[in-house]
Amino acid sequence: xxxxxxxxxxxxxxxxxxxxxxxxxxxxxxxxxxxxxxxxxxxxxxxxxxxxxxxxxxxxxxxxxxxxxxxxxxxxxxxxxxxxxxxxxxxxxxxxxxxxxxxxxxxxxxxxxxxxxxxxxxxxxxxxxxxxxxxxxxxxxxxxxxxxxxxxxxxxxxxxxxxxxxxxxxxxxxxxxxxxxxxxxxxxxxxxxx
Numbered sequence: 476x477x478x479x480x481x482x483x484x485x486x487x488x489x490x491x492x493x494x495x496x497x498x499x500x501x502x503x504x505x506x507x508x509x510x511x512x513x514x515x516x517x518x519x520x521x522x523x524x525x526x527x528x529x530x531x532x533x534x535x536x537x538x539x540x541x542x543x544x545x546x547x548x549x550x551x552x553x554x555x556x557x558x559x560x561x562x563x564x565x566x567x568x569x570x571x572x573x574x575x576x577x578x579x580x581x582x583x584x585x586x587x588x589x590x591x592x593x594x595x596x597x598x599x600x601x602x603x604x605x606x607x608x609x610x611x612x613x614x615x616x617x618x619x620x621x622x623x624x625x626x627x628x629x630x631x632x633x634x635x636x637x638x639x640x641x642x643x644x645x646x647x648x649x650x651x652x653x654x655x656x657x658x659x660x661x662x663x664x665x666x667x668x669x
Contacts, residue, residue, distance in 0.1 A: 491609075494587075498584065498587060501583040501584070501586060501587075502583050502584070504583050505578060505581060505583075506552065507552075507578075510535065510537075510541070510545050511545055511548060511549055512582065512583065512584070513535060514531060514535070514542070514545050514546065514549060514555070515549065515554060515555070515571065515575055515578065515579055515582075516579070516582065516584070517531050517534050517535070517661075518531070518555060518569045518570065518571050518575070519571055519575075519576070519579055520660055520661050521534075521569075521660060521661055521662075521663075522625060522653075522657055522660035522661065522662045523568070523657070524646075524649070524662055524663060524664060525622070525660075525661060525662050525663040525664075526568050526569045526570065527566070527567060527568060527569060528542050528543065528546060528557075528567055528569065530663040531546075531569065533620045533622075533663060534620075534622055534663075536619060546569070549575070552574075553572055553574045553575075554571065554572055554574055554575035554578060555569055555570070555571060555572065555575055556569070556570050556571075556572055557569060558570060611667070620663065621665055621667065622661045622662065622663060622665055623661060623662065623665030623667065624658075624659055624660065624661055624662070624665075625644070625646065625653055625657060625658045625659070625660060625661075625662050625665075626644060626658040626659060627665075627667075628647075628662065628664070628665050628666055628667075629647075629666045629667065630646060630647030630648050630664070630666055631644050631645070631646065631647065631653075631658070632644055632645040632646075632647050643655045643657065643658050644658050646664075648664050
């Protein structure tokens, strides 16, 4: 059976739109709204260079004022802390509180993760590659900043024997050693090959 590429693209867009709507609806729970859940997830996943209100604003594709209101709500609920830089007091970092980490254990997006886990591995890998490519193309077309995992960045280095042995790497932009945990976090400075 031959599939019309135009019809396939149209149906794919419809399914992604519907999944996005369902995902959004799932996130009106736990006393939070979707933007607050997404901010919690970002703070949990962001590396030390990206766990800032400015990076969160870029990641969410929203204004700094909107992010500020989201952070005020999350701070008031005891889920996020803003931490002033020690060297530059104008710099603000974000971190989750224990309550924020506990709440993320009940993340409504886990329903989608659980459904995805039921897919055969080969189909899951194809879907992951396809959605990654689709997201990259749409972001590039609209000039949206692309975030990515440190270990997948072209600047990530594992040449240092002691760092490599520890499972981490080195950020080629800053020269900082990255632990294995940090290497799996997302970064605003992500650079992709090609």
